Amino acid sequence: MRSMISTQLPTIIVFLALSAILSPVPAQKCIDQPNPFKPYDFTRVDCKLVTERSVAKRDNYVNDTTTTNMFEIAEFHCTGNNTALCDNMKKSFETAGQMISQVFCLKTPIKLNVSCLDFCNGLSDCSDERFIDLGFARPVRSMLMQDDDGVTRFYPQALVKQYQMQTHPEFTSIDITATFNTQVKWWFRQDQRQIGEKEFDFLTVCLHELFHGLGFQSYWSDWLNPSNASEALTPYPIISLDPKGSGLVIFDGFHEHGFDKYLITLPSGQRVSDFNKQLNKFAGGPGAKFANVTDFISQFRASPQYEIAKEMLKKAIIADDLGFLPQGVSNVSDCAIMETSINPYALGSNLEHLSEKHYANSSDFLMVFRYKTNQTLEDQEKRSGNLCFGAIGPKLRLIMQTLGYCTSNNSAPYQPTLPPFDPLAGPLGG
Ligand SMILES: *[C@@H]1O[C@H](CO)[C@@H](O)[C@H](O)[C@H]1NC(C)=O
Ligand SMILES: *[C@@H]1O[C@H](CO)[C@@H](O)[C@H](O)[C@H]1NC(C)=O
Ligand SMILES: *[C@@H]1O[C@H](CO)[C@@H](O)[C@H](O)[C@H]1NC(C)=O
Ligand SMILES: *[C@@H]1O[C@H](CO)[C@@H](O)[C@H](O)[C@H]1NC(C)=O
Ligand SMILES: *[C@@H]1O[C@H](CO)[C@@H](O)[C@H](O)[C@H]1NC(C)=O
Ligand SMILES: *[C@@H]1O[C@H](CO)[C@@H](O)[C@H](O)[C@H]1NC(C)=O
Ligand SMILES: *[C@@H]1O[C@H](CO)[C@@H](O)[C@H](O)[C@H]1NC(C)=O
Ligand SMILES: *[C@@H]1O[C@H](CO)[C@@H](O)[C@H](O)[C@H]1NC(C)=O
Ligand SMILES: *[C@@H]1O[C@H](CO)[C@@H](O)[C@H](O)[C@H]1NC(C)=O
Ligand SMILES: [Zn+2]
Numbered sequence: 283m284r285s286m287i288s289t290q291l292p293t294i295i296v297f298l299a300l301s302a303i304l305s306p307v308p309a310q311k312c313i314d315q316p317n318p319f320k321p322y323d324f325t326r327v328d329c330k331l332v333t334e335r336s337v338a339k340r341d342n343y344v345n346d347t348t349t350t351n352m353f354e355i356a357e358f359h360c361t362g363n364n365t366a367l368c369d370n371m372k373k374s375f376e377t378a379g380q381m382i383s384q385v386f387c388l389k390t391p392i393k394l395n396v397s398c399l400d401f402c403n404g405l406s407d408c409s410d411e412r413f414i415d416l417g418f419a420r421p422v423r424s425m426l427m428q429d430d431d432g433v434t435r436f437y438p439q440a441l442v443k444q445y446q447m448q449t450h451p452e453f454t455s456i457d458i459t460a461t462f463n464t465q466v467k468w469w470f471r472q473d474q475r476q477i478g479e480k481e482f483d484f485l486t487v488c489l490h491e492l493f494h495g496l497g498f499q500s501y502w503s504d505w506l507n508p509s510n511a512s513e514a515l516t517p518y519p520i521i522s523l524d525p526k527g528s529g530l531v532i533f534d535g536f537h538e539h540g541f542d543k544y545l546i547t548l549p550s551g552q553r554v555s556d557f558n559k560q561l562n563k564f565a566g567g568p569g570a571k572f573a574n575v576t577d578f579i580s581q582f583r584a585s586p587q588y589e590i591a592k593e594m595l596k597k598a599i600i601a602d603d604l605g606f607l608p609q610g611v612s613n614v615s616d617c618a619i620m621e622t623s624i625n626p627y628a629l630g631s632n633l634e635h636l637s638e639k640h641y642a643n644s645s646d647f648l649m650v651f652r653y654k655t656n657q658t659l660e661d662q663e664k665r666s667g668n669l670c671f672g673a674i675g676p677k678l679r680l681i682m683q684t685l686g687y688c689t690s691n692n693s694a695p696y697q698p699t700l701p702p703f704d705p706l707a708g709p710l711g712g
Contacts, residue, residue, distance in 0.1 A: 374488050609683075
């Protein structure tokens with residue numbers, strides 16, 4: 283997330299390579315975001331189904347999850363000469379892991395690859411007087427699952443692991459990569475001093491980023507426009523080379539993230555997923571063939587479906603236009619209002635956060651897209667006036683529970699199933 287030093291809205295400039303959406307094999311049913319420093323680089327990978335031979339391996343979960351930290355730092359890469367900073371970050375991860383483990387009954391440990399570096403020197407991502415990027419986190423792998431509404435969507439590995447299926451898509455060793463900026467003036471509670479006027483509380487940011495890694499993310503993005511001026515939003519397009527060697531490319535549909543299943547338009551309450559159903563009618567639907575990716579894009583741009591994609595961009599940049607309707611909530615006015623006020627559209631800020639306007643001062647402050655300096659997590663909790671939720675507010679709990687994480691309130695969390703997994707199968711469908 284990018285955060286505020288003073289005021290004014292951020293812009294994040296990201297270039298998505300067109301070639302990145304083309305993959306050689308249609309059967310590839312996982313998406314990896316392997317580069318901790320380029321969180322928006324998607325790679326399609328062929329994750330075969332594997333069957334755990336030993337039941338013990340599948341069931342090696344801890345029973346008393348309330349006192350256990352289910353997050354493990356498997357790798358920690360801290361560049362520079364910063365032992366004290368690195369130790370402090372590790373301690374904060376321990377605290378953040380415990381806090382999340384107390385609210386969600388995680389059954390399988392979640393493995394992290396944490397890096398810290400100077401974003402300006404290392405990533406050419408420099409702050410100005412108003413903004414600085416604090417850090418980011420992503421699932422390393424997301425896998426295609428079959429939802430109960432008949433649509434296949436991508437679910438993050440950290441969540442799929444919790445289902446403890448004997449047969450599951452192959453996991454990578456790491457579940458979540460998280461990267462933090464050492465240019466930021468971080469404050470750690472273990473320092474036992476007051477937070478400074480220009481300091482950010484690391485624990486707040488660490489918690490926030492872990493939720494992105496757990497699946498607080500959207501696959502609606504401007505995948506098809508190479509320039510930085512966004513024009514239209516679609517879910518992730520699956521495009522593959524024809525395996526029969528014709529040289530053509532096959533469009534296998536726009537695919538949402540599990541999170542996107544619950545997005546609605548406001549105030550009408552229409553499911554955003556229905557817009558994707560319309561988009562997937564493009565050129566007759568999944569299985570349509572094109573000369574190449576450029577041909578696919580130019581035909582899509584000329585299609586009636588493109589108007590829907592342009593409409594989605596509009597909704598994503600006008601305040602109070604989109605919400606997340608948790609499972610079991612029927613009244614649209616009880617939804618979580620998403621951040622859609624940033625214009626121009628900023629990849630990773632719009633749609634992937636809760637509305638700052640509505641929640642920055644509420645008990646759901648954690649998932650707004652930017653923070654101010656000079657406030658600790660406890661300051662924010664106190665200001666919200668609702669001390670019973672701690673840092674993980676009621677809407678955030680409901681959202682993660684809806685996605686499929688177990689809480690004490692849902693004994694049987696939602697679980698999608700495996701899609702038909704024939705490597706020789708044709709189009710992936712809806
Ligand atoms: C966890 O609890 C279940 C049933 O309550 C029990 O069968 C299992 O052995 C326990 N596992 C561990 C690791 O203690
Ligand atoms: C690293 O920090 C220590 C203590 O602050 C200092 O003595 C040492 O010279 C530093 N090393 C480098 C390579 O900067
Ligand atoms: C962990 O992140 C580092 C970058 O800091 C990267 O070099 C390494 O390959 C990552 N490890 C895995 C297993 O992805
Ligand atoms: C990206 O946006 C900046 C500022 O709006 C502009 O100067 C630049 O030309 C744009 N780049 C492309 C490739 O469109
Ligand atoms: C893509 O296909 C179009 C339409 O057939 C063709 O005009 C164009 O040259 C092709 N582009 C590339 C890079 O092959
Ligand atoms: C939905 O909630 C709003 C605001 O809390 C309330 O005014 C309205 O009556 C509710 N609608 C229904 C159908 O319960
Ligand atoms: C939150 O409260 C502070 C004062 O404590 C105020 O300055 C700020 O504008 C409020 N933010 C929002 C989004 O309402
Ligand atoms: C920083 O926070 C302290 C304590 O809340 C407050 O007294 C002080 O005025 C704040 N400083 C600035 C520059 O906002
Ligand atoms: C559990 O559900 C009750 C009643 O629906 C609600 O009041 C409470 O806030 C929920 N607890 C959590 C942790 O979400
Ligand atoms: Zn964020």
